[in-house]
Amino acid sequence: MTKNLIKMSSLILSQNKVLFLTKMFFSPSVSQRSSKAEFCLSPECIEAAGSILSKLDRTVNPCEDFYTFSCGGWLKENPIPEDSSSHGIYPWLRQHVDIKLKELLEAPSHAKELEAVTKAKILYRSCMNESKTILFSKIIIMLYSLRTQHNKNNLKTASLILFCLFRTIANYIQWRTVFSKITTLSRRFLYRYLDFARVISGTTSLTPRWDKCVNYVENSLVYATGRLFVDAHFQEDKKHMMEELIEGIRWAFIDMLEKENDWMDEQTKQRAVEKAHAVLAKVGYPEFILNDTYLSEDIKELEFNEKDYYGNVMQTLKMIAKSDVSWLRKSVPRTEWFTNPTTVNAFYSSSTNQIRFPAGELQKPFFWGKEYPRSLSYGAIGVIVGHELTHGFDNNGRKYDKNGNLDQWWSESSVTAFNEKTQCMIDQYNDYYWEEAGLNVRGKRTLAENIADNGGVREAFRAYRRWVDNSRGGVEEPLLPGVDLNNNQLFFLSYAHVRCNSYRPEAAREQIQSGAHSPPKYRVIGAMSNYEEFRKTFNCPQSSVMNRGAQSCRVW
Template structure:
C-alpha cells in the first residue's frame, strides 16, 4: 500500500462518507455545515442501520444475518439478534471495577478526540459523546447476558407481520427489505409473511423503549460513532496512533501493527478463497491431508470406544444416539475442492476492482462484498460440505448446525485439538443438536440431569480458583466448557 498517499488524503475518505445522508455525524456536522449537517427531520434510523449493514458490514443495535434454521438445518433463514457494543463485554459498562472504569474513560476519550480530529469543537464533542456513551451504557443493561442466551431461549420463530405487531415502534419489513432484497437476485424478495428467528425478543422490546426515550441526536451520535470507530484504522497515522492509545488500555497493545502486516491480514480475511488458493498452491502437501483424515478417524474411534466402555452416567438409549452422532460428524481437512476451480473463484471476485492509490475505497469494496456473503444463501438449501474458514487458518472448529469439524493443516499436537472439537458436539450447546444439526432434545432427562451435575462440579471448581495478585476469583468458565465430564470420575 502507498503509505505516502494515505498520509496525503488523511481524513478525506472518512469525511466523504460523513456527507452521505445515512452517515452524517451530528457532532461533526454542526461545525462543518453544508452536506455534513445532520437534521433530525431528515434522519432515518432504519436507513442508517440498513446502510451500515450493507456498506460497512457493520451491525449496530440490530444484527441481521442469514444462517441455517436451527430446527430445520437444511434451509437458511433470516435471524435478528442484539448487536455488540464498542467495548468488548457487557460487564465493562455495568461494573465499577478498576479495569471497567479505565475502559470507559479510554473509550470516551477516543470518542471525543476522534470527533475533534474530524472537525468538531472539543467542548461540543465532550458534551455530546458523554450522552452517547450514557446511551450505550443503557444498551449494555438491556443486553441479554450470555448465560441466558441458550439455544432454546434464542429460537423464537416469527413472521415479520407478527414481529411488527409485537414491537410496532420499528418498520421491520422495511428494514429487512433494505438489507436483504437484491435487484440481481429476485428470489430474495421479502413479504410480511417472511419467517425470521428473533433471538432476543425482550432486548428488542427494551431497545425501542430506550430509543423512544432518548433524544434522536444522541441516538444518531452513537450509531454514527460506531461507523467511524470501525474505520479508524483505515485512515492516516495520526488516527492509528490515537487508536493505539485506546488499545493500550483495553488490550495492552504497545505498538502499531506494521501497515504491510495489516494489509496482508486484511486481504487474507476478506478474500478467503483467493488467498486460500495461493496458500494451497505454494505450501499444501496432499499427503498431509490424507494423514489428517486418518488421524481424525482415529480420534473418532477413540471417542466412541471411551463412550461405550468408560462412560457410566449416560443411559444406553442416549449413548446409542451419541455414538450415531459421533459417526455422523463430517470432517473437513485443509481446503474445499472448489478453490482449485479458477472459473468459480473468478466469478466470485468479478465485482471487485481494486486501486492501489485508494486504500479506503478498497476496504469499502471488500466490506460490501462481505456484507452479501451470508445474504446470498437465502432461498438455497444448506450444503453440509460448505466451508466457513480460510485454508490459511491454522485452527479447528465445530459447527452445531452442520455437525462438522474443519481443520486446516497443522504440525503441532493436532490430535488433542481434534478431540477438543469433537467433544463440542456433546457439550452444553452441541448436545442440543442432533446428528443432522437440528435443535432437538435427543438426550433422556436422566442423562441431562447427570450432565448438569458434572458441569456444575467443574464450574464450582473454577469458581474456587483465586488470583492472588488481582484479588479476584476466576469467573464462571461456562463460555467454552468442554465435556471433560466424559472422562470425569
C-alpha cells in the first residue's frame, strides 16, 4: 500500500505544471457553494486522484470534446488486446472478475466445501484438460459429417426439392449447434475459427483457454460460481450505499416528473409516479444462493468427471434445457431475480418492473465506497441506476404498467407528445458520425438507450446535489488532491470514465449496424451536450460542441 501511495503521489506531483495552467480554465460552477477549498488526503482519495489523472487528456478542451478530454489518456495507454475486437472499462472489469473466478476455481477443494462449488471446480478442470477436448472435437465433427452425408443422399431425391426451405432451416440449426461449440474445441479448430473472427471482428489472437473455461463454468453453473464470488469478494455494506443511491435517484425522477414535465397529462403523470414508486431494486445477488441446500438440490443431477469434458457439457446442456422448459406456463415471479451475480452489467426488466445490479458491477470505477467522494459513485453507478430506472419509461418500457403487464396506460395526448420529444433525440444522434465505423449513428435504433442515458444523468446529478444538501448541510465534499476539479465536475467525469472504450473498425461497424447502444463517445457527448448543468459546471460557451443550448433534447 505504501509503495502505491508513493507512486500515486509522484504521479500527482508530476502534473503540477499542467494543473497550474488548467486552474485558469476551470472555475467552480454556480452550484458549488463552498468558498473554502478543503482537500481529502486519505489513501482512498489519493488512489482516486491517481485513477482520474491517468485517464485524462488535458490537451483537449472539455467543452469541445468531453469524451476525449475524459478518456484520451486511458485510450492511449490501453490498446485493444489482440484477442479482442474492442476494449474499454467494461471489458477491463470483466477481465478482473474472470481472474478472481479463476483463482477461486483453481483453489484445492476441502472436506467442508459446498457440493455445488466442488462440481464447479471439476467442470473447470475438465475444460482445462485439452487432451480431452480433442475427443470432443472428433465427436462434433462426426455429428456434422453424418448430417452432411445425410443431406447429400437426400439431394438425390427430387421430391425433397419441394422442402428446400425446411432443409435449409434444419441445416442452419445444425450449423448453429456446431458453431456454438467451436470455441470449446481443440486448437486445430480454434485457429480455423480465428481466421473467421479476423474477418468479422478484427481479432488476431486466441482468447486464453482459462478465460474460456471460466466463462463456460460461470454461465453453466450460475449460482455455484456466484456463491464463490460473493463469499470472497462482495461486501454487504455495498447494499446499504446502493439503497441510498437508488432511493435518491427514484426521488429525483419523481421530483422532475412532478415539477418540470410539461408535456404529460396529469392522469398519466400520476400513473407514472406510481410506477416509479413500484420499481423493485435488486442488488448484489439473489438471496437463495446463500442457501446451501438449494444450491446442492439445483444441480444434484449433475455427476461430473474430470476426464470427460464432453459428457460434462452434455449434462449441463440437458440441465439448462430442462430448467428453461420448467418455466413454461408458470406465472412471472415478480419479486425474484435470477441474474448471474458475477455479471458486469445492470438491467431493467419490464415484465417484473425491476432494476438489477449484480455484484460483478459493484466495483471501482463503477461503484466507489463510502471512503471516496460521493460524486464519483453518483456519476458512475448512480447514472447507471438512473439509466435502468428510465428504461421503464422509454419507448419500450412505457408500454408496461407498474405490475409488469403489457398495457396502454398512457393517454393519446401523452403518447403524441412523447413521440415529438423522442424525435428530437433521434435526429440528434442521427447526426453523429463515428469515424471508427465510417458510419452515422442510427438514432431510431438506439433511441431507448439514448433516452435512458439522458434521463439517468439528470436524475443522478439531482440526487447528488440533494445528498450534499441533506447529508452535508450544503457544504461541498473535500476536493481530490492535484486534480483541480470540483465535485460537480468529478461527477460528469466519473460518468464519462465508465464509457471509455475503443473499437476495431470491424467491431465498430457491427456496433452501428446491430447494436442497441450508441458508440461510447456519443453516449457521453450526446447526454452531456443536452444538459444545462454540465455546461454551467464547465462554463461551456454557447458556440461550443458541448452546449446545444436551445437545440437540446429532453424527454425526462
